[in-house]
Amino acid sequence: MGRPRTPVLNRERIHAGALRIVDAEGLDGLSMRRLAAELGVRAPSLYGHVASKDELLHSVANDVMMQVDVSAFVSDDWRQGLRVWARSYRAALATHPNLVPFLAYGPARREASLRAADAVHGGLVGAGWPPRYATMIGASTKYLVVGAAMGSFSRGFEDDVQIYRDRYPNLVDAPSLREHADEIDAASFELAMDAFLDGLATLYRTVVGQTP
Amino acid sequence: MGRPRTPVLNRERIHAGALRIVDAEGLDGLSMRRLAAELGVRAPSLYGHVASKDELLHSVANDVMMQVDVSAFVSDDWRQGLRVWARSYRAALATHPNLVPFLAYGPARREASLRAADAVHGGLVGAGWPPRYATMIGASTKYLVVGAAMGSFSRGFEDDVQIYRDRYPNLVDAPSLREHADEIDAASFELAMDAFLDGLATLYRTVVGQTP
DNA sequence: CCGAAAACCGAACAGTGTTAGGTTGTAAGG
């Protein structure tokens, strides 16, 4: 076949195609041959633009993480900073749920993750939190976001009401949760964040010694 | 070769071997041939005892989830119930960190997960929380646990201090976090849980209208 | 003692990520 008249591949197109497949068919649905087919090409050609499947996924993950908004930490309302960060973080993950296991698993050495961590830590310390607390609060918030993005609590309940009635009497209404899964997820996340930030405000008064 | 004088395989031994490999070599380290070798057997023999690799992993996951302690919900101190549940849940996941992506990803239809969900929901409703809140609180707590188990905030920072100083000034001390990663993880989780439960206590007073 | 079933095995299939080496089109240098 040989070289085409005009180039077919570039990193941008490869990233977009990979993300499209992951979103539509899941992480397992993405293979180099499948991606190549999507782009009208054969698998080995991809390796002229991408070092490996792993490197490709990390790049795509970085693209997604760049969507996270840490701008609100410039003000010194640390709670607002955390809220904006957490919400946009969760939104970014929820847009590509199939990528979440990969996103959350890997090390934090991603460009975009470091950028966010830097802003979060700087914002919290700037607002008066001791560095050690800033670290733990950043970690805790990430726990909440990643956990919320990972697996929905309400998704995945079978429709077989009978087994619930017999063996898990407290879950009789569980199957009906599926219809409102997204809404319940969102509400649960907001409730968790509200309660968490509420608790932090109390802690702030005892640790920093002034009203937040 | 044929049938051995005494059987070599059974589900228990297969489960134990699989978990051993996953713990030692990661999720990717587990292959049916690798597992068969571990048990002194060839891969196809496993299929006489296990329907598929996926079913095997789900069974192992169920074993792990059975370690979670939901007994504290029998008392009507809902905060203690949540604490014991969350701590044992996190401990179970932390014992097999390589299994966490699989555990957290799949649907909630696992036997052990349903059993836990039933106890949690029943305990919270029994303590006075409206069902809708019980659902959200159970979900939120799971978010925290799964998020904490998924990826450590402090793990994975590179040792290259220079790039931190240049580009992420707030993270200059990040590399040193690695040494205390486990401790920071544990402390962050406890802080998150304390703050979260604190916030819930406030909410309880306004929703249920009495002191928890 | 005989037949059935249990428990393992070898060979094979379609799929995976990845590399080596081949072929063709384009762009630069003389």
Add this chain to the structure above:
DNA sequence: CCTTACAACCTAACACTGTTCGGTTTTCGG
């Protein structure tokens, strides 16, 4: 304008994966 170099794609292949089929040997119930 021609050649040389390289860029961008290709085919073929390797070692691996989960899984199925059919075969071989052993044990157990009648």
